[in-house]
Amino acid sequence: MTDDSTSGRVSRRKFLAASGTVGAIGLAGCTQSGDNGGQSEGLSGTIDIAGSSTVFPLATAMAERFQSEHSGVNINIQSTGSGGGFANHFCPGRTDFNNASRPIQSEEEEVCSGNDVAPVELTVATDALTVVVNDEADWVDCMTVEELRQIWSAENPPSMWSDVNSDWPDEPLELYGPTDASGTYDYFIEAILGEEGPGHRQDYSATEQDRTIIQGVEGSENAIGYLGFAYYTENQDRVKALGIDDGDGCVEPSLETARAGEYTPLSRPLFTYAKQESLAEEHVAEFARFWIENATSQEIVADEVGYVPLNDSDQQEAMDALEAAIEEAQG
Incomplete structure (x- = not known):
């Protein structure tokens, strides 16, 4: 840096x-x-x-x-x-x-x-912590909390999209996210993986710079990452935000859903x-x-x-x- x-x-x-x-x-x-x-x-x-x-x-x-x-x-x-x-x-x-x-x-x-x-x-x-994928990833617009947990967990981490959901392509997952010095990393563990869980997988492209996450996801159809909402809104013409299903249906990240307490568990x-x-x-x-x-x-x-x-x-x-x-x- x-x-x-x-x-x-x-x-x-x-x-x-x-x-x-x-x-x-x-x-x-x-x-x-x-x-x-x-x-x-x-x-x-x-x-x-x-x-x-x-x-x-x-x-x-x-x-x-x-x-x-x-x-x-x-x-x-x-x-x-x-x-x-x-x-x-x-x-x-x-x-x-x-x-x-x-x-x-x-x-x-x-x-x-x-x-x-x-x-x-x-x-x-x-903030509404935002999960982003490539614009060409037309197979996914929403993801459950359990699917997110599977993708990012250190326990038996999947290597292919199809390992998580059989309807998704048999293509390798490419992951981008913040380093363990980031509060976003800590919050993601708390909200998605659980503090008593196996922890966050380490075989991903980790960076302190949110712009690098955007670049990585934009550059590969098979990429997924997470970052703060402000950086997504500044780059929403370059990547796609996923809605999150916490058990009550898919909710997209927005100021309105975060303010209303509907965007759980990532606000x-x-x-x-x-x-x-x-x-x-x-x-x-x-x-x-x-x-x-x-x-x-x-x-x-x-x-x-x-x-x-x-x-x-x-x-x-x-x-x-x-x-x-x-x-x-x-x-």
Whole structure:
């Protein structure tokens, strides 16, 4: 993964494409606009963020807008995977936030605690984890949870499509997915394979870059992969999303089905974790407030990025947790 950076405002299409080949993005030097007002005027400093590739486009959209109002703040965002961010950046105390597509694990909390890092969990959106196949795979439009489990399980993993369903072709399965540093990988195990199950098969093309999953599936009629919904929506002219049958019929991934709780078991909350100690710095606290204040935005979260915004109740819960952490950090 490359740690090149780019400056200024970038479009959603550009930063989604860039995140496939560029592991980090630096957003600096935006033109200041609007009235900052109040205690936030004149904010300056650096904010470092690592973690989930799934949350990366949402974090970037929020950072762009925040810096358009606060040109003295530089926000550096790396797409490292949820686990990679916790292990290599956040818990060692090197970043102010860690984006995550699954909750922090107890062993990660222990590492954070050992380094005097107190994580503050903030829910920022809901995702519909999406299973994709090649556009030419006309034999499948929907897949049961059990079929998904068979394909990806480490126990007697099938080699051919027909090994899973006799109506499917006698052609080799080609699998693409995230690495074990990804929260998407962890969530897929929890939702599909089961935490007490045999685990995730390892004979697949694993990558930290969602763009590589799209490229792999697009390039072979026999390919299948999974990734966050935002990356599918940006590339829905290149691959086909499968509906998922969890026992009550086939449900396609969409903002509407995820919001309604119908797209099961692959709809999931997305998080950012703030380092409480960093919230003592006003520019960090104000960015965290800005993100949660805008987490209900249909325009940003849904229309621009492709996730389900928070409802008012979830937003208030996140804001209460944030304000309590800020008060403790600055008290």
